[in-house]
Amino acid sequence: MGLPKNSLTEDERIILEFHPHWSTLVSTIFWAIVSVVVAGVIIFFIPDGGSQTLIRLIVAAVGVLAIIVVGFLPFLRWVTTTYTLTNRRFVMRHGILSRSGRDIPLTRVNDVSFEHSLIERIFGTGTLSVESGGEHGQLVLKKIPRVEYTQNQLYRLVEELTDGDGVRP
Missing domain, CATH: 1.20.58 (Methane Monooxygenase Hydroxylase; Chain G, domain 1)
Incomplete structure (x- = not known):
């Protein structure tokens, strides 16, 4: 129940798709x-x-x-809260009857960080912080599964879009 395929642009592809960590249940x-x-x-x-x-x-x-x-x-x-990372944007959707969401273009991401306590490391979860340029600023997502891997993938995609030199096309 993540991002519908018809919501993707022509050259956009899904890298990761996930819900909050099962421990929230x-x-x-x-x-x-x-x-x-x-x-x-x-x-x-x-x-x-x-x-x-x-x-x-x-x-x-x-x-x-x-x-x-x-x-x-x-x-x-939990089921209707989804996070999708594509090669162009980070997408969050939530809501049972009414839906709301937020899309952050990867070209606007300034910083990606994570943290997890010992217990969270044992359970494979943590907090992901995504700082972007714009009016909403920093996004803090708690109980993200495989938070280190997610942060790594997000950072890698941002670097690919900036060509590694910090300059966005």
């Missing part, structure tokens, strides 16, 4: 499991009585709603 999965367990425990311990079925249905409905809010919606946000 860890808390989502945890809270979805907690919601299921809590709803299950409450349903199991509802005492027998005339309104037992109705109460169980209400608890189940609240549990399903909780799973949608804490599990499914964050997952959809």
